[in-house]
Amino acid sequence: MKYAYYPGCAGKGATPELHQSTMKVVEGLGIAVHELEAFNCCGAGVISEADPDLAYTLNARTLAIAEALGLNIMTVCGTCQGVLGGINKKLQKDEALRSRINAGLKETTGLSYGGTVGVKHFQWILVKDFGVDKLKRFITNPLTDVSIAPFYGCYILRPESATGFDDWENPQSLEKLIKAIGAYPVEYDGRTKCCGFPVFLEKQEIATELVEKRVGSAKNAAGDAMVTPCPLCHMALDFCQKDAEKIHREKEGPSRLFDMPVLHLPQLLGLAMGYSPESLGMKHHLVPAAPLIHKIT
Amino acid sequence: MRITITIRRFNPEIDVKPHWENYTLEVGRETTVLLALLKIKDEIDGSLSFRASCRASICGSDLMMINGMQKLACRTSVLEELDRHGHLKIAPMANMPVIKDMVVDMDPFWKKLKAVTPYVVRENDDLPVQSEALTTIQDNLENADACIMCGACLSACNTFEASSDFLGPAALAKAYRIQVDPRDEIRKNRLETLQTENGIWDCVRCVYCVQVCPKDVAPMEQIVRLRRRSIAAGFTESIGAKHITEFTKVVGKEGRLNETRLPILMTWGNFKKMFQMIPLGIKMFIHGKSPNPFADPPAGHEAVRAIFKGRKK
Numbered sequence: 001m002k003y004a005y006y007p008g009c010a011g012k013g014a015t016p017e018l019h020q021s022t023m024k025v026v027e028g029l030g031i032a033v034h035e036l037e038a039f040n041c042c043g044a045g046v047i048s049e050a051d052p053d054l055a056y057t058l059n060a061r062t063l064a065i066a067e068a069l070g071l072n073i074m075t076v077c078g079t080c081q082g083v084l085g086g087i088n089k090k091l092q093k094d095e096a097l098r099s100r101i102n103a104g105l106k107e108t109t110g111l112s113y114g115g116t117v118g119v120k121h122f123q124w125i126l127v128k129d130f131g132v133d134k135l136k137r138f139i140t141n142p143l144t145d146v147s148i149a150p151f152y153g154c155y156i157l158r159p160e161s162a163t164g165f166d167d168w169e170n171p172q173s174l175e176k177l178i179k180a181i182g183a184y185p186v187e188y189d190g191r192t193k194c195c196g197f198p199v200f201l202e203k204q205e206i207a208t209e210l211v212e213k214r215v216g217s218a219k220n221a222a223g224d225a226m227v228t229p230c231p232l233c234h235m236a237l238d239f240c241q242k243d244a245e246k247i248h249r250e251k252e253g254p255s256r257l258f259d260m261p262v263l264h265l266p267q268l269l270g271l272a273m274g275y276s277p278e279s280l281g282m283k284h285h286l287v288p289a290a291p292l293i294h295k296i297t
Numbered sequence: 298m299r300i301t302i303t304i305r306r307f308n309p310e311i312d313v314k315p316h317w318e319n320y321t322l323e324v325g326r327e328t329t330v331l332l333a334l335l336k337i338k339d340e341i342d343g344s345l346s347f348r349a350s351c352r353a354s355i356c357g358s359d360l361m362m363i364n365g366m367q368k369l370a371c372r373t374s375v376l377e378e379l380d381r382h383g384h385l386k387i388a389p390m391a392n393m394p395v396i397k398d399m400v401v402d403m404d405p406f407w408k409k410l411k412a413v414t415p416y417v418v419r420e421n422d423d424l425p426v427q428s429e430a431l432t433t434i435q436d437n438l439e440n441a442d443a444c445i446m447c448g449a450c451l452s453a454c455n456t457f458e459a460s461s462d463f464l465g466p467a468a469l470a471k472a473y474r475i476q477v478d479p480r481d482e483i484r485k486n487r488l489e490t491l492q493t494e495n496g497i498w499d500c501v502r503c504v505y506c507v508q509v510c511p512k513d514v515a516p517m518e519q520i521v522r523l524r525r526r527s528i529a530a531g532f533t534e535s536i537g538a539k540h541i542t543e544f545t546k547v548v549g550k551e552g553r554l555n556e557t558r559l560p561i562l563m564t565w566g567n568f569k570k571m572f573q574m575i576p577l578g579i580k581m582f583i584h585g586k587s588p589n590p591f592a593d594p595p596a597g598h599e600a601v602r603a604i605f606k607g608r609k610k
Contacts, residue, residue: 012595013588014556014581038597040552045502049521050528050545054608058548061600108607109600158504168508169366170382194455194503201563202536203499204573209459210501239577284584 001129003074003120004066005033006084009041010231011076017281018231021266022076022122024280028273029138031130034071036062042083044232045155045198056101057108059087063119064111072118074125076266078230082155085119086162121156123229123265124165127173132180140274142182143296148268149186149223149260150174151214153233154194168192174227177265181272188221190214195228197236204240211237212244215260216252225261225292227268237262238286261289271296300324300379302333304345305388308397315395317386324375330387331359331370334399347399354511357447361399362388367449367509390452405461406448409468413491417481430479437477441470441519443512450506450516462495466506466516469497473519476526488527497523498537536570539563549605552598557590 005026011019026033040058041047048055062084066073075081091098092115102112126135157168166173171192175185195214196207215237218226228234237260245258262285263271270280271293282289299321307315320337331349338345349359352371359370364382367390378385393401450466457463464472472491475481491497497520506516528538543562547555560578564570581587 009554010556013554014586016585038552038595038600040597040601041548041554043548044544044554046541046544047548049524050541051608054545054605057604057608058601061604104607105604108603154503154505158508160508167381169364193458193505194501196459196501198501199456199499199537201560201574202540203460206456206459206499206501210455213458239581284586286580286584 002032002034002071003125004069004071005035005074006039006062006066006076006080007035008039008075008077008080008231009044010235015231015234015264015284017267017284018076018234018264020279020281021264021270021275024275025266025270025273026122028270028275029130029135031074031125033074034069036065036073038065042080042087044079045083048083053101053104055083056087056091056097057104059084060091060098060101060105060113061109061111063088063091063117064105064113066117067114068111072120074120074122076122076229076264077232078121078153078156078228079232081119081121081229082158082162085121086159088117088119089162089164091115121165121229123156123173123177126269127176128165132176135177135180135269139181139272141272141296143268143272144182146183146292146295147186147222147224148178148183149188149218149221149226150178150191151195151218151226151228151233151237151262152192153228153230154192156229157192174229174265177269178227181269183272186218186221186223188217188223190217195230195233195236196240197232200236200240204243207236208240208243209247211240212247212251215241215244215258216248219256219258219260223260224295225263225268225289227263227265229265231264234262234264241287259287259291261285261287261292263289263292298324298376300375300385302337302375303384303386304337304398305386306345306398307389307395308344326376328375329371330361330363330368330373330375330378330385333375334370334387345399346397355445357445357511359399360390360447360449360452362386362391362452367391367453369447369449369511372511390448392452392454392458393448401448403448406446406451406465406467409451409465410446410471412464413468413472413475414483414487415468415471415475417475417478418483419480420482426480434478434480438474439477439519439522440512440514441474441477444470444514445512447511449509449511450514453505453509455503455505456499456501460495460499463499464491464495464497466500466520467514469500469523470514470516470519473523476523485530488523488530488532491523492527492532492535492538497527498535536563536567549602550598551594552601553595555588555590555592557587561590 043055178185196210200207350356
């Protein structure tokens with residue numbers, strides 16, 4: 001089992017703890033990865049707003065590099081998965097599109113994509129390729145008595161045509177992983193909804209309102225922490241939480257504090273595999289993970 | 298087979314708040330949620346209220362929450378829902394004022410639609426329309442004309458959930474439909490209006506509207522088309538437009554996104570916005586979350602620059 005690992009801009013940028021914890025956990029589980037060191041941005045759905053063919057070509061380059069290595073791609077970002085995986089499906093299905101994109105790709109980089117690569121999120125790899133039962137064997141520190149609110153976000157689920165792993169209406173892969181590490185998956189409203197990140201810079205009040213709804217709902221359902229397969233969701237839920245708390249206290253009373261740690265999926269698994277919070281990069285969070293760490297140690 | 302359906306009931310004349318009630322009934326393989334509701338109304342509880350008309354996914358009247366998702370009752374199979382979710386729970390459309398049971402007030406939906414002037418505007422309607430103009434419309438409609446106004450997209454819209462004044466997916470898809478109609482004489486003004494507060498730049502791109510639309514209108518994709526047309530028409534000053542243009546520029550130069558540089562470029566010259574970002578910027582820096590804005594471009598940037606150069610040709 002070996003994958004071409006696509007860290008994504010956030011993993012190498014504003015969420016270094018995602019890359020750090022991913023490397024730790026894949027090594028512990030014995031999942032071999034070849035890091036795509038010269039990777040480019042997937043465009044995050046933003047470049048395709050400017051120029052769809054440009055977004056196709058950028059992602060075709062990533063796919064062509066993995067294809068030359070003879071490996072499937074492992075992503076660790078829900079947004080990268082949605083964009084790169086979605087474009088891969090289109091390029092695989094539509095030969096005319098693929099040859100048009102390949103013409104530009106070949107001329108500018110010498111590369112060409114034949115359509116043979118699979119793009120899988122780390123979360124999907126664990127559930128399907130690796131297997132939940134096998135994962136259980138690596139759990140040395142089961143997180144019993146801990147309630148975790150799974151937060152899927154958008155692009156790992158929608159549009160269905162680009163993803164197609166979980167049932168988008170009723171996804172279960174995060175729940176399966178949470179149960180595998182001995183914790184309890186919290187049921188709450190909003191696990192498949194938007195975190196607000198895409199309008200974080202242009203309309204901060206909308207982003208903050210959405211964070212209040214998501215964190216508030218997880219909190220009301222007695223979650224100890226949230227876990228997400230998308231670093232952009234992590235950023236919105238982590239960065240905006242203090243501002244969202246102000247709205248929450250106005251709605252629910254002054255004693256309602258927001259102190260919900262938002263973990264990346266590999267960080268949560270790493271804790272259950274016995275790795276220290278430091279080695280999983282917990283110090284990078286704005287909302288401290290300390291209450292959760294205290295509960296499990 | 299005999300199944301149980303759980304329905305959220307609310308009658309403002311007698312109930313303080315909504316409550317759930319269970320109904321057990323016999324259904325067949327072909328039973329739709331609408332047929333089941335009609336059966337409950339006929340045989341068990343005549344006071345159950347819901348809207349329905351054509352029973353064939355054309356009138357758009359019977360949109361409701363079926364197992365938490367916006368669906369037309371007439372085209373949703375009872376047994377498939379049970380199979381998919383293990384239960385069948387029915388509630389009125391989310392994010393809309395409830396009048397009684399499944400009946401909601403669609404006023405917010407109609408107001409938004411009205412706000413985009415959802416019809417072709419011409420000074421002189423007697424002038425003949427060029428036949429090639431009509432062909433152009435057909436080529437560019439992108440299915441935006443297929444809307445049956447059921448309200449699924451607005452009810453599911455995550456921006457609307459947080460900001461009730463947002464124009465919403467259906468109205469913006471309609472705005473796109475008119476935008477590609479060469480008969481309309483106020484298209485540039487329309488685009489300008491859409492740049493403002495509550496317009497195209499407020500969409501969070503959650504893809505819910507694309508997923509729940511029973512007619513594949515894909516409203517979010519129409520909003521993206523409006524954004525693209527706006528930039529092409531020179532409406533490049535909003536932070537939303539800059540998000541696209543500056544993001545693309547940064548990736549074109551570096552091969553990747555630099556999360557420190559993007560916000561600076563997007564808000565450059567907008568001192569209020571820049572000032573707003575400072576506290577978070579400091580926190581990110583302290584927590585080691587700010588990539589160096591002056592770092593050398595990472596490996597792979599030459600290839601990306603070549604791709605961008607090739608696209609410009």
